[in-house]
Every structure is written in structure tokens, then in C-alpha cells.
Amino acid sequence: MRRTATGTARRRPRSLSAVAVLASAGLLLAGCTAAGQAGEGESGGDAKDRSVKVGLVYSRTGLLADYGKQYRDGFMAGLDYATKGTGKIAGHRIEVTEQDDAGDPGKAVSAAKNLIGKGYKVLAGTTDSGVALQMAPLAAQNKVLYISGPAATDAVTGINDYTFRSGRQSYQDILTAGAMLGGAEGKKVTVLAQDSTFGQANVAAVKEVLGARGAKVGSVLAPPSATDLTPFARQVKAGAPDLVFVAWAGSTAPALWTALDQQGVPAASKVVTGLAGNASYPVFGDAGAKVSFLAHYFPGAGGDNAVEKAMLDAVAKAGGTPDLFTPDGFTAAQMVVRAVEKGGATDTAAMVKALEDWTFDGVKGEVRVRAEDHALLQPMFVARLDGKDGDAKPRLVSTEPMDEVAPPAKPSAG
Template identity: 85%
Template sequence: MRRRTSDTVRRHRSLSAVVTLASAGLLLTGCTAAGTAGEANSGKDAKDETVKVGLVYSRTGLLAAYGKQYRDGFMAGLDYATKGTGKVAGHRIEVTEQDDAGDPGKAVSAAKNLIGKGYKVLAGTTDSGVALQMAPLAAQNKVLYISGPAATDAVTGINDYTFRSGRQSYQDILTAGTMLGEAKGKKVTVLAQDSTFGQANVAAVKAVLGGKGAKVGSVLAPPSATDLTPFARQVKAGSPDLVFVAWAGSTAPALWTALDQQGVLDAGKVVTGLAGTASYPIFGDAGSKVSFLAHYFPGAGGGNAVEKAMLDAVAKDGGTPDLFTPDGFTAAQMVVRAIEEGGANDSAAMVKALEGWSFDGVKGKEQIRAEDHALVQPMFVAKLTGKDAAAKPELLNTVPMDQVAPPVKPSAG
């Protein structure tokens, strides 16, 4: 297993924090929630070969929808990976759900309680701030921790016991970069709000695409602005090769209308992140003219056997597959793999079982990079067809996982 100095980790966290904020805006998603837990029976004798898995995630609150997607995917994935038995290699998997309310303190308290009861595996985490508190706890207690939708790049490579089952922010921005082609000498304009959030988006695109040779500029609008036409005109006047839109809030429909009316969407490539199904109607008539980078949407996997299994299982249980459903499904696949190859009680062996593992996932072929536990995976480019309630994504391109792999975080020798 790898070891790295605290200075190295701090340097990577600093850059990752910038890129993470950008992705949160891109996909119009952050991650926070609240709630209580359904606690599993912990009175069984240790000889029953039961592996206790704690699912700590956003069950209620602002991001409850994302938490539900994750939880639905996890249960479907557990059923799939254990062939409906709930067991692997003779070990029964016992799952306890805990709602962290998007509060790192509550998450850590819940995790400590579970660890104290003998839980060897923790999974979940919808919020990036929560993930960054859970990861050190996992390392301190030597338990396997698999973060979920939390996109912060800082989770990758943070310690030996921490993995992730979703994409990270760097992969989002690299996907946008594939729509630019050769970046060197190209002009990229980031259109965002003049806030910490917007400025972080600018910094992130400069770090990723600027690092590849693109000339990155920005057009920033006051968060309170309701007339967005001047900013749309400013973007068009700059004649960029690619416009990277990172926008959140109630003015989003007005923004897309202004960009369409001022001809920005017809003048060049305009890219933003595809969030969950609830966000599709906000683009109106502009939706068909925008290119979307996408982590996932139902059907993006091309109907492969794993995706079909997930879609069918979630629908059968009354759920609706969405953006973060694969994150839960993949986490369950990882839990089963860790137990099958690493045993019921040896966390270090579980870690070793996951490092370098290649597997068929919902999105296609995926791999857990041994050096830093990045989940290398394909990403997608899509467009919206239809409008308002009829809007739905159509796959334009699947970007191979190697093209959007984040840089390896070096270990400390």
C-alpha cells in the first residue's frame, strides 16, 4: 500500500478544492442532507461470518434526491453482485443506513458508532465536505471506506483505505476538453457568476484546460443580475472556440434564453454539465444547441448487461434511475469484490483486493487505479432533444476512460 507525506496531500487538496467547486456548479449539484438511521442487528455472534456495512449518506435535506439515487443503486448493485443471495464467499452482508444530513460532524459521529460496533466497511457520502472528514477516520481505524457521489478530487489518493465509486471533478472538465479538440492556442471563455463559486470555476478550467495550452478567459455576471443579455453579448464579442458555462440558481432559464437570442449558441461550441432529470426543462429551446458533458444518464451505457440489470432492478423497486444511481451500484460491486477476495475481517486485504481491479460497470469497463484509487471510467457527451417536460438526453459520444483519467497523485516515496 502507498504512503504519502502530509505536505503532498495538502498540495493536492488545494488544487482539488478549486476543481471540485467548479464541478459542483457545472452539474448544478452539490451534496448535503439530513436524517436518521435504520440500525441492523449487531447482537449476532462473530462466528456467523457476517460482514457489517455502514451506508452513511444524504437521506433527507437539500440533496435527499441524490442520496436516494445512490441508495437505490446500492441495493440494486448488492442484489446483482451477490446474485440475489445477499452473501459472498459464505459471508452474509448486513447493511445499516445512517443519514448524515450533509453535516461532517454527524457523519463522523455515525461512522464512529458503526466502527465501534465492528463495521469493517463504510460507504456512501453524497457531500464532498463529508467525504473529506470520513476519509481520515477510515485510515485511523483501518476500515474500508468507499465514497459515493462526492466529486472532490481530494478524495483520490487521500489515504490507503479510501476509494470512490463515482466520478471526480477533474473527469468532468477533461470531458469538456474533448469537445475543444487540440487545446493549445484555443480560446476558452468561462461564463459564470461573480462569486466564490464562479471564480472557482474559472480557476478550475485554467488549471485543467489552461494547463493543456488553451487561453482561458472569463465573463462574470453579478449574482443578482436578472438582465443577462449584456453578458451574452460580451461572450459573443470575444469569439471563443469554446464557451464553458457554470451557472446555478433561478436565473438559469434567463441565461440560456439570452445566449440563444444573442446567437452565442449558433456561433460556436457551448458546453455545460448535464445534471439530473429534474434540470432538463430549464434549458428551454436552447437545450438542443448545447453540448453536455455527462457523468451518467439512463441509457448512456449503451444498454450493456450491467446497466440493464441496474435499470430493471431500480424500476422494479419503484425507484427512478438518475445521475447518481450508478455510484451506488458500483459501490456495491466494490464491497462484494473486497469481501470475496479479502475476506470478512481483514481491511488491508480488502484494500488490496480493490487496487487495480478492472470490472464491467454500469457505464462500461472501469478500473480502480492502484496508485491512488482513482476510479478510471468512461464519460459521456450528450445533447437534449425535446423541450420542457419532454426534454431528454441523447448520447453523442462515449469518451474512453483513458482520455479522461485524472493525473496520478504521486506517493511520498
């Protein structure tokens, strides 16, 4: 087993190492998606042949529904890949029930409590950062394994011993941006974001990373419900920043980039942003050639490695389109299968131990689950857009190694 750069894994609390949670023998819920065969019960088989129930709580509807679909498509492809098409691992059937949180923390918690009450020991999903911050404490309270998805807030890392993540976090985005920006000393940086958990996390991360390097960091925050974004673009330009870091999520992204382009922001300042999904490529127009993109993922970024090819083929075969957060779902499924294979169907403590310090081949390349705080160390990408409008396509400029963009380790909160 590979150790992290800081050495051995942190010491686990005694309460976690003693946990042995029994799985429910209830029937598969109606309306779920089963990796095994629906309707098969656990009674009558030997102890090794019991099912493992996985609750997939994500944004099937709401502002982040597109991201939720990408995650779900990736998860199903990853489950098929990691179980070699059987839906089973180490004799255990993996049964998946989907729940829609619509981006509402209250709905997510309600769905999670219902699943936990029915004996589910593994929860995954979470498209929204605010939802993830409500789900994580619930996992610790009930001693269930929770693998967060695209939610990028740094606060999820190290929040407790039962919470992991299958996507990147804001700090990794900022470190990638910092690699592009060079020296920050004396630079004026404006973060343009939504006034949300995700947006505030990006402001905090930019201040922590670039501010510590001598940059003066300010922010312009727009309400998540805002549709007229021109006033915010004007405010950014009026501040005359050297660097504009744009952190935006959801369906209003096209309106944002239209406003920025119309107000001449990319011409006046260096603009750095995360590369969003396929649908966003055309909205940059002429401004696209002036923007530097830090990229969590885009199809082909992984260098056509075998895992990425498997994901791309499986998602396309199922009628989906691989996109920004498809790897987050795929990785989550790999982690679920690893947890069950090495930890068994009922012992949450063993599942947690199985994931800590695990290095594996993922869609983006080699990734590692850091034992100290469960950060997912992974490569990040720098890209440019070639072409414009419907012909715009990302081009890989460079790959930042996972250790170069690793967030600082922090101890688990328990």
C-alpha cells in the first residue's frame, strides 16, 4: 500500500475501529436501479452472498440537473467497469437506489435518513456543495460511508472519518490557476462568483493561495438567482483588476460570459476560469481565445488511458455524453467497489480503511485517497479553446501532477 508524502496514515478513533454495522436484509426498493438483478432477496444464501445497498443522492432536477446527470451516467459506467459487468464484487451484489435532492439540503438529508433507516450503509452523490456539508455530518452520526461527488467546497475534506470525495475541490482549482498566473506579488485579483457555498469557497481559496503570495484579492458576488449579469460584469471591469478569476456553476453561465464579453472584460484583464461542460464551449465566442482555462476534466484530457476509454465508450453506448463531472461518478463507483471488496458488506470501519491511502488508475490518470483527511489527490489540466461558437473545442496545454496541486493536509474532525 502506498503511503502519502507525510508518511503513515493518521490514527483512527477507537470508536470507528470498533464499528461493525449489520446490513439490512430488506427487499430492494421499487424504482431503484440495480447493478445486480432486481427482485433477488438475500435470505437463503450464504453470508457472502448478501447485497450491499448504495444510495445515490444527487441533483436529478434543479439548477444543477445537467451536472447530476453527468455524475449519474459516470457512476453507472464505473460500476459496470469495476465489477467487470457483473454488478457483484467479492460475492456481494451492489444495489443502487437513486434519490433526487433537487439541490435542496433539506431534501437530501430527508432522503439520506430514509435510506439509512432502511439499512443502506453507503451513500454517494451530491452535486451541490451546500448539500454535501449537510450530508457529511449525517454520515458520521450514523456511521455510514459517504462519498461526495462534484461538490467542490474544501470544507468537505477532513470533515469527519466517514466522508470521502470522488471529485476535485476548490483548492485544487486555485492551485492550478496559480500555476498559470506565475508571480502574484502586487497583483490585484477579483473573484467573480455566485453568492453561494461554492462561490464563497472559491473566494476563500483564492485569498488563501494567491493572497498568501502577495496578491490583493477582492470579490464580486452575484445572487445565484440573478439572470441579468451585466451589472456584475461592469463592477468587475470598473475595479481594473490584473486578474479575474471566474468561479461559476449552473445554467446562467452563458449569460455571464455574454455579459463579460459585451463589457470588454477579457480585453481589459487576464481572465482565468474553470472549463465547464461541453454546452459551455460555444458561449465564450471571441472571448474564448483570450481566456485561460483550468480544467478538472474534458473528454480526452486523460491522455486516452484505458480507464478513460472505458468510461467514454460505456457512457456513449448507454446514450449519454461524457462531460465535466462524468469522471466524478465513475470514480465514486470505483471507490464503492473497492470499499466492498476489501471491507465487506457490513463493516463500515473496514470500508473506510480500505479507501485510505488507496492509489488507483482513474479516468484522469493515477489518483490517490489521502489517508489524513480523505482528499482525493488527482492531476489537473490547463486548456485553451480552439475555434468558436459550435466549433469550439478544448485543447490540452499541460497537466499539473497531483502532488503539485494537492491541498494542504488537515486532520479529520472525527
